[in-house]
Amino acid sequence: MIRIIFLFFLFLVPIKSQALIEVDITRGNLNPLPIAVSPLSIDKVSKQTFEKLLNKKNIGSEISSIVENNLKTSGLFNPLNKDAFLQEPDIANLKPRFEDWSLIKAQALITGNVNFVDEKLRVEFRLWDVLAGKEMMALAFTTVPTNWRRVGHIITDKVYERLTGEKGYFDTRIIYVAEEGPKTRRIKKLAIMDQDGANNKFLTLGNELVLTPRFNPTSQMVTYLSYFRNLPRVYLLDIETGMQEVVGDFPGMTFAPRFSPDGKKIIMSFAKDGNSDIYTMDLENRIVEKITNHPSIDTSPSYSPDGKYICFNSDRSGYQQIYVMKSDGSNVKRISFGRGLYGTPVWSPRGDLIAFTKLHKGKFYIGVMRTDGSGERLLTENFYQEAPSWSPNGRVLIFYRETETNDKGEGFSAKLWSIDLTGYNERLVNTPSDASDPSWSSLLSN
């Protein structure tokens, strides 16, 4: 069971100084910003207390490592080696000697301290512009000690936002399908982990096949497909309480579920007599509405962030293509016209783009296009990959990739990967087992 614990923010210093350093995230990461993450300083008593409570030798360094790792993974920052740091963490936090930091080519510096106060973990951190010799931001917050990893993620979010001008995506989680066993008898379980791979937990036991979990953007609910009792149906799962329920009373297979942006509806496909159409169900009054009515396959629906439109996958033209319609099902328009087949459209949380999977000449691509289908851009090509899911700030996509097997069927693996919208910074996302069908949560705080 997973508990959500809220953090209490205390804004220490309002931001006044003009930022002189800025990170441009619309271009590739060719010149990641050199940044020094000084370990959070900690007094002796607090250090010993946290060591007892959390079994971590120096919680200050641990939190700093999380920040450092996040910044590095973003591809926009180059955290500098600590061995080169000349100033002690506690002194740096009071007043950095900017000459020392610019000597090691740092352009930005993060300092801070951590204390044990009233049974809680209190962290204070500052972001400095080294070249201008100015403080850019100072924040403090308090939380229960077991939340220490989230503190590292929240610091990263604040730094990222201050330096790029866009919200971060570090205090988030990924729900996905953990896989094991031979390809012909794969065992699949729902699993959840922090965005950086920590705190991995399994949410189902693997007794039944589960697929395509997706977060509710407004809460800690998940919708997914389960083959419980060999009846493939869409389910709802509350990840706080572990409560599960089937969605709607449909006589056939329901699949491809997603939440509406306000979290009040589920949109999904319902297949019967060889025809799949798109339906919505209101979670409050349980009213079911049929949105598409066409003898072709209509599936993989995804709402625009304002809830006014739906993009979906249909083969009504003869082959899999991407379509957009109004949320009541009217004004259906095909938007994908490039060569090949298109699937799994997902509307960006920023509203301007649709991410998709494309199959062309035996290769699979993850790409993006504008919502009218123009400006198609393919980000990555591989033997097999699909199912992109957006980071909450719409800057990064996570998806899964499968390897080709040899003629004996050996060498199969399924892994999660992420890539920036720019097409740069492609990374393997570490999971304890094979993994597929990732879905990115919204920011847990704010």
Place this chain on the structure above:
Amino acid sequence: MKLNKILRNGFLIIVTCFVLSACATSKKSTGQMQGDVYTGTDTVEYLASGVPDRVFFATNESVLTTASRETLRKQAAWLRKNSKITIVLEGHADERGTREYNLALGERRANAAKDYLMTYGISSDRISVLSYGKERPVDSGSNPLAWSKNRRSVTVKAN
């Protein structure tokens, strides 16, 4: 410059010829595939003597081939003789498609088989349909022959 262009065009024509001839060969029967529909018996099980349990499909298709219709007629005859038996038609797709579309495609394939059985007198009460999409391949290879074995609808006794 001009020569260059002519050479390049010539090259393009030659390449086109190769592509066309490659297509032409792949349409022929290879012994185990007709077009890209599996025609072998490696994975086939039998519901009764002479009654194969499965039919195969072309890529992205749910159309029944002549051979598939013959198999289903045998199944229908067997089901008429054994009127207590109920069945599940399990529809499958190969791994070369997105998961959600493949779930729908598997359902469509199983229903193609169901419709055919019904036209041969099998009541829909005796048939249920279950799509596995690409979740349960029989052959774990990543090659056209393996994929052709996986694009199938399998008739399974339910009682």
